[in-house]
Amino acid sequence: MNEIVILEKHWKEKFKNEWTNPLKGKIKVHNKHRKKIKWTEVKGIKQSEIRNENKYEIFYSLSVKCMIKDAHSYYHEEESQERCATFIDGKLIQDELLPREEKENHHEENSEYSDQQAVSEEVNMRLYYDRRAAVQYAERWWNDANPNYRYFEVNDCTNYISQCLRAGGIPMTGAPDRSIGWWYSGNSWSYSWSVAHSFRWYLSSSGNIFQAKLVDKPEELLFGDVICYDFQGDGRWDHNTIVVAKDSENMPLVNAHTNNSRHRYWTYEDSAAWTPDCQYKFFRIGG
Structure with a gap:
């Protein structure tokens, strides 16, 4: 057989x-x-x-x-x-x-994001974020790797979310300094592009290119918005997802990489990485 x-x-x-x-x-x-x-x-x-x-x-x-x-x-x-x-x-x-953890292994050296030069010319412009395009990208690539970008075998979650936001029209900024802005170029990229912890803090920085706004409840999120996860509640942010749908109670259903998931209930309580101390941050992209 x-x-x-x-x-x-x-x-x-x-x-x-x-x-x-x-x-x-x-x-x-x-x-x-x-x-x-x-x-x-x-x-x-x-x-x-x-x-x-x-x-x-x-x-x-x-x-x-x-x-x-x-x-x-x-x-x-x-x-x-x-x-x-x-x-x-x-x-x-x-x-x-196979060992591909939803909880991010923090292996990149000096992966802390620097906010010192976050403000860019693009931020001062009114941002247009195409939520539909971001969600379409999230649906197309939830279980596959776009050959135009590097694929991270062990943990690809933040790289995938960054690609979705880029597909929604978010401009890149900060290159070539890896600790500044949000960008991807060939064989190099910012920490905020690929590292969950850096991405979370970039989202809440004063000059973030996404013009992201922290909201209090998951029900306030729209399609194309982002949820960040600190599974252990230890202050180190481990994972990111993108909202692609809502259920009958207006709760987010999310897509993610590592493990690849589509229309998963947003809390992640069914994940082996989840603990009762899990903390969440809800970000509205485009303010």
Whole structure:
């Protein structure tokens, strides 16, 4: 039997079992907000393999699509994971998630954003932000990488959000100083373009190119706006998402990279990175 067929069967059986269902956290979140997962679709796509006699490893993408019943309407929520499965003599022995964390690894040196020269000529102009274009980009690339930009294997969340905002017409500023402004150019980019913590603080800086405004409640956000996450509540901002839809209670549904998610409920309570101490910041782009 084809390995991908075996893996899809393996996952379908896990989803049917109350104790092994990997969507238990998601089910809990949706139940909390009076929603229900009506059905789940699983698809595996093989990326590569390593074979050694009777033992071989399959590297694959697992895509999970859920149909969510929300009051009198329905919508799809999707998620994708990169995984590795080990087979011996055609039997599945192990299946594990590859290490791509939603909580950002802060590996870039000197990744703090500097506000000292944030104000630019562009900020003094009235900003036009095309929310529709930003959302269209977010929907097109939620589970793929645009070859016009670098893709960050371990954590691509902020890079993806920056691309969405750029697609919405936000001008870049600050190059070539990585600690100033928000920009991407060839093999270089600002910390605020790719690092979640730097991006969050750039959003609230006095001269940010987005003319971003901090709002109090998620209900105040519009399509194309941004949510920042500090999962541990320790002051280090880990993750960013973009609002692409709203549910029946006017709550945001968001897209993100790492793990790739589409129309996910904004709180992220179903994420392994989430803790009860999680802090959020809600930013209206374009004031």
